[in-house]
Amino acid sequence: MTNETSTDLPAPSPPVTPRHGAGLLLRVVPPGLYAGRAHVLVERSYLVSRRGWMSVISGFFEPLFFLFSLGYGLGQLVTTVEGPGGPVPYAVFVAPALLAASAMNGAVFEATFNLFFKFKYAKTYDAVLATPLGPVDIALGEAAWCLIRGGLYSAGFIAVMLGFGLISSPWALLALPACLLVALAFAAVGMAAATFMRSWQDFDLVQLAVMPLFLFSTTFYPLSVYPGWLQAVVQWTPLYHAIELMRALTTGYVGWGALTHVAYFAVMVVIGVVVAARRLGKLLLT
Amino acid sequence: MSDPAANVTNVTPTLVHAKGLTKHFGSFEAVRGIDVEVSKGEAFGFLGPNGAGKSSTMRMVSCVSPRTGGELRVLGMDPETDGPKIRARIGVVPQQDNLDTELTVRQNLQVYGRYFGLSRSAVRAKATELMEFAQLTERADAEVEPLSGGMKRRLTIARSLVNDPDLLLLDEPTTGLDPQARHLLWDRLFRLKQSGVTLIITTHYMDEAEQLCDRLVVMDGGRIAAEGSPSELIRRYSTKEVLELRFPPGEQSGDEVRDLAERVEVLPDRVLLYTADGDAALAAVHARGVRPVSSLVRRSTLEDVFLRLTGRTLVD
Amino acid sequence: MSTHVVGPWRAALIAVENHWTWYRRNWRATVISNFLQPVLFLLAMGVGFGSQVREGAATGGHPYLVYLAPALLVITAVQNAVFESTWVVFSAFKWQRTYLAVVSTPVTPAQVLYGQLLWIALRLAAGITVFLAIAFALGAITSPWAVLAVPFATLAGMAFSAPVVAFAATREKPDAFNAIFRFLVMPMTLFTGGFFPLSQLPGWLHPLAWLTPVWHGIELARGATFGTLGVLPALGHVAYLSALVALGVVLGRRYFRRRLAV
Ligand SMILES: Nc1ncnc2c1ncn2[C@@H]1O[C@H](COP(=O)(O)OP(=O)(O)OP(=O)(O)O)[C@@H](O)[C@H]1O
Ligand SMILES: [Mg+2]
Numbered sequence: 011m012t013n014e015t016s017t018d019l020p021a022p023s024p025p026v027t028p029r030h031g032a033g034l035l036l037r038v039v040p041p042g043l044y045a046g047r048a049h050v051l052v053e054r055s056y057l058v059s060r061r062g063w064m065s066v067i068s069g070f071f072e073p074l075f076f077l078f079s080l081g082y083g084l085g086q087l088v089t090t091v092e093g094p095g096g097p098v099p100y101a102v103f104v105a106p107a108l109l110a111a112s113a114m115n116g117a118v119f120e121a122t123f124n125l126f127f128k129f130k131y132a133k134t135y136d137a138v139l140a141t142p143l144g145p146v147d148i149a150l151g152e153a154a155w156c157l158i159r160g161g162l163y164s165a166g167f168i169a170v171m172l173g174f175g176l177i178s179s180p181w182a183l184l185a186l187p188a189c190l191l192v193a194l195a196f197a198a199v200g201m202a203a204a205t206f207m208r209s210w211q212d213f214d215l216v217q218l219a220v221m222p223l224f225l226f227s228t229t230f231y232p233l234s235v236y237p238g239w240l241q242a243v244v245q246w247t248p249l250y251h252a253i254e255l256m257r258a259l260t261t262g263y264v265g266w267g268a269l270t271h272v273a274y275f276a277v278m279v280v281i282g283v284v285v286a287a288r289r290l291g292k293l294l295l296t
Numbered sequence: 297m298s299d300p301a302a303n304v305t306n307v308t309p310t311l312v313h314a315k316g317l318t319k320h321f322g323s324f325e326a327v328r329g330i331d332v333e334v335s336k337g338e339a340f341g342f343l344g345p346n347g348a349g350k351s352s353t354m355r356m357v358s359c360v361s362p363r364t365g366g367e368l369r370v371l372g373m374d375p376e377t378d379g380p381k382i383r384a385r386i387g388v389v390p391q392q393d394n395l396d397t398e399l400t401v402r403q404n405l406q407v408y409g410r411y412f413g414l415s416r417s418a419v420r421a422k423a424t425e426l427m428e429f430a431q432l433t434e435r436a437d438a439e440v441e442p443l444s445g446g447m448k449r450r451l452t453i454a455r456s457l458v459n460d461p462d463l464l465l466l467d468e469p470t471t472g473l474d475p476q477a478r479h480l481l482w483d484r485l486f487r488l489k490q491s492g493v494t495l496i497i498t499t500h501y502m503d504e505a506e507q508l509c510d511r512l513v514v515m516d517g518g519r520i521a522a523e524g525s526p527s528e529l530i531r532r533y534s535t536k537e538v539l540e541l542r543f544p545p546g547e548q549s550g551d552e553v554r555d556l557a558e559r560v561e562v563l564p565d566r567v568l569l570y571t572a573d574g575d576a577a578l579a580a581v582h583a584r585g586v587r588p589v590s591s592l593v594r595r596s597t598l599e600d601v602f603l604r605l606t607g608r609t610l611v612d
Numbered sequence: 613m614s615t616h617v618v619g620p621w622r623a624a625l626i627a628v629e630n631h632w633t634w635y636r637r638n639w640r641a642t643v644i645s646n647f648l649q650p651v652l653f654l655l656a657m658g659v660g661f662g663s664q665v666r667e668g669a670a671t672g673g674h675p676y677l678v679y680l681a682p683a684l685l686v687i688t689a690v691q692n693a694v695f696e697s698t699w700v701v702f703s704a705f706k707w708q709r710t711y712l713a714v715v716s717t718p719v720t721p722a723q724v725l726y727g728q729l730l731w732i733a734l735r736l737a738a739g740i741t742v743f744l745a746i747a748f749a750l751g752a753i754t755s756p757w758a759v760l761a762v763p764f765a766t767l768a769g770m771a772f773s774a775p776v777v778a779f780a781a782t783r784e785k786p787d788a789f790n791a792i793f794r795f796l797v798m799p800m801t802l803f804t805g806g807f808f809p810l811s812q813l814p815g816w817l818h819p820l821a822w823l824t825p826v827w828h829g830i831e832l833a834r835g836a837t838f839g840t841l842g843v844l845p846a847l848g849h850v851a852y853l854s855a856l857v858a859l860g861v862v863l864g865r866r867y868f869r870r871r872l873a874v
Contacts, residue, residue: 042359042379050410057407058398065787068794075794079802086812087671088664133394139360140388141411141459142380214644221649225656235663295362296321 043291044146051138051151052158059159066159070166073112077170080104080230092232094263105176106256107229109167109185110192113160114249115220117193120156121200122216126207135294145290149201156197157190164189171260179262188259188272192252195275198282205289223249248278308335309372311463311494312357316366319352326352328518329366334496336462339489341505341512342498343598345606348515350498351391354467357496358388371463384412387461391468391498393452395440401427402436405455412459422458429484430454445472453481463494470504482507502598514605521605526598533604534596535559537574541567541581541588556580561603570600620726623719627727628734645695646739650688651746654681657807658752670809672838681752682837683806685761686829688743689736689769694797696732697773698789701780704728711872721872722865729774729861736769737762753837761833764850768829771853772800774860781867800826828853 059066081101090097128134135148168185171177203216227249233241244250255271258264312334319327327349334340342350355361356368359375359382368375370382396404402423409419427433430450435443443451449472456464466485470478485508489495499505505512506526513523522529535558542565550562556577557569567588571577574593581588635642654677662676671679704710711724740762747753776792783789803813803820804827810818821827828849835841 042375042377045380047411047413050407053410054396054399054407057403061398062787065790068791072794072798075798075802079807083803083808083812084661087666087676087808088661091664132397133392134396134398136360136390136394137396137408137455138411140358140383140390141408142384142413143411144380211638211641214641217644218648221644222652225652226660230656230661231664235660295360 043144043287045142045144046147047143048147048150048154050143051148052155055151055155069116069159070163073108073163073167074170076108077101077105077167080108081174081176092234094257094261098261101174102176102178102261103232103257104230105171105174106185106260107227107253109164109171109189109260110249110252110256111224111227111229112167113164113189113193114196114252115224116160116163117156117196118200118216118220120159121153121197122204122207123213125152125201125204126213129294139294145294146287148294149286149290153194153197153201157193160193161186161190164193177260179260179264181259181262181264185256185259188252188255191272191275191279192255195248195278195282198279198286200282202282202285202289205286205293223247227253229253248274251275308337310334310369311336311371312340312496313369314353314357314367317353317356317363317368318365319349319356319361320364326518327356327364330513330515330518330520332513332520334494336494337489337492339485339495339497339508339510341509342496342515343500343502343505343512343602344498344515344521348606349518350515351467353515354465354496354498355390358386358465359383360388384459385462387456387459387464389453389456389464389466389469391471393448395448395451395455397439397441399440400437401432401440401443401451404440404451405458408455409458414459419458426454426457429457431480446474446477449473450477450481457488461493463496464488466495466497468498468500470499470501478504502602506598514602516606522601529601530596530598534600535570536572536596537570538594538596538600539569539571539574539577539581540592540594541569541586542590543567543588552584552586553581556584559604561600561607563603568600568603570596620720620723623723624726624730626719627714627724628731631727631731646692646735647742649691650684650739650743651750653688654684654743654747654750654752658684659750670812672840674838677750677752678754679834680807681747682758682761682833683830684747685740685743685765686768686826686833687801687806689740689765689829690772690797690800690826692736692739693732693769693773693776694793696735697776698780698792699786701728701777702783702786702789705781705871706784711868715872721868724872725777725861725864725868728777729770729864732773732777733766733770736773737766740765740769755837755839757839758833758837760836764832764836765829767850767853767857768825768832771825771828771856771860774857774864776860778860778864778867781864781871800824805830825853825856 081104084104085100088100091100091103092098093103129136138148139145165186168177168182168189172182200216207213227244227247229249233244233250236244251271251274255268258268310333312332314330314332316329316331317327318325318329330349330353332340332353342353344350352361356363356375357370359370359379362376371385373382375382396407399407405423405426406416406419409422410416414422424433427436430447430453432443432447432451432454435447440448440451449469453466453469456466464485469485470481473481482504485495485497495508497505497508509526511523511525512529514521514529522533524532539557541553550560550567553567553569554560557571559570561568561570569577569581578591578593581591658677658680662680665671665676667673667675705712711721714724715721744753744758744762748758779792780789803817804810804824805821806826810821810827813821832841832846832849835846
């Protein structure tokens, strides 16, 4: 009754088993949540962005607009500001801060809004989870894509800074890896935060955290503007550390203190990753 | 000959083993302790009214939903610890299509194949083959979003075959398909089964269940109400024939014919009389002077079993 | 003479009432972006950054905080209008499909548009009023004439919103909205004389700034506040902004009808 036409039939093949090359993570995270294949998510994001490249490119312009407006417009209202090694032109002062702030903004946006939208509304991950991939693959894949994109934006911005003579030290070569570290730290914490969100209403709280950081972490004016107790508060916030780090690297006044900043972000990464990995399973598998 | 496992053992292995399996959503018990065994090469069906817990069960078997309690082994492994390994060998068609709307038809198949670790060249070939299968070749580079509901369904089904699964889980696969597409799919599923793929299907179409399933269970309220092959179930829970009577609206009660059959089922639009001899029952109805608008004698089907087990029968 | 057909104004008011019913349950989500954000901006730029600025000709002789406040009212209006004119409208067509539900009643597509625009205008006016009060409390407002900035800023906000609502009605995908924010709203915020006088930008940028509703709004708001606004220029600015609103309404009516009356 059935004449086997083998072309229609998917031929039997050896079972596909998850890759075991991914060592450490496979042992750290709870079993069943990770298949070591996060890179496919990056491939997917790349395919999607190829179709919507305009919106990817456009992300590069936002910090540039800020730089031109603040550096040149405001730069004529304020000639010099107290920088790491003495008074500097306003553009030199504000550019590294914008670099750090855009690394933060991009990472937080991707890690919270986009992640939440994809799993809650677009249901993008439902299908992914029916394959060998687990929630941790998704988290890593999305984080990696977020870093790749963020890294490109940062590199572009650093190039523009260089072109306008806003960089005065070879230390600035380290600004790009520093940006990636900052982005990773904010993405990890953002993702951890996203796992606690129930609805869009909660995203206002993200705004509530990010916006004051952007505005008050000595982005636009030096720390000395604040009264003493407020200075102490600001010095504990993450974007302050990122801005200090970038300012040090682009102006060349790098001391051992820079390691404090790096340590700060390393701690953020660890906390964010641990919390996110633990909670993501709960969130995605119901 | 290409399957070494078949040569080593002559006992058909159990692909899905569930014992006392439960699923709770908060305090709500969607699945309340079910026992299911599915053997290799079988086509196994879940029937049941809306909310019976079919999809919840399917999602646990496909290792995307952790069980609340009980035993569950799929392909001999525990979903809790070996989820990725199990999912690598199964294909899943969820009740709701969850295609990637940011990708094209072809990219949907290709990217999905990549999730299974297939090489780029392999997924390219596979995607072409599966688009043929789903009759979507002309739409290969189109967006997924504007496809018709049935096309999306076909794409979802095609996608589930990308990894050549040993076990295929289909949650209401033919909902939204036109009759041609349904028959085509039945044919493809039948062939997959011939080639050794195990099928688990939920459906609301009794003809589909009768056509495809070797064995099925009827679920109701999170429990299993009956289990067996379609013909067994019909034998056990229904009579040989059924007499269907239609009355003008508001004039049917079933009372006047209640004693003419083993069992009488009063539906909103007709009265069913379960009896070994439908023609004899019809003669008796006429002899009583009861005048239905129309009447029909037919053989019992799974639908009758379904009504018996999950409906609110007035006479038993 | 059916009693169930409502006039255009009543229909728009009913639409506003529906928005309000929704808003009463969901206002929390807008508090931070609509009310808190502008205040934080005023603090950071006006007070913090302002402390670095010497008052002079560039700031019209005013402290930077006072110079900035009226312009920030206008910028706030436009920023608050963005989300309401893009995602919200798009969602009402495509995701929530609320518009489609509404036009299956006697309400017409044009009335849906009027209701939406009226609602946005009310939201903008409310946001600006609250901001004005807070700015006053912070000492950023020194002239009673600043009250005039409320209608001016609302008008400028609507001159942006109405054409954008019309545009959103033509979209099948929300992709363009981020671009609107990045390439229209951001430059309009930063390069139209709000934070620093337009004269500090290269000359070729000036005509571009003159096209934006924000520049006209800032001229009006700042001029009214500092008493430097002439009658003729004022009429000119108001006429231009009104023309943009009218353009948005005309286009919006066409696109709403095309999309809803099918
Ligand atoms: N994620 C969830 N959260 C809470 N309750 C759920 C969830 N998923 C399913 N349920 C509930 O569990 C019960 C069983 O649902 P399920 O989807 O398994 O039914 P079903 O048999 O597939 O029904 P249908 O034939 O309508 O598809 C329903 O009452 C449903 O409301
Ligand atoms: Mg179901």
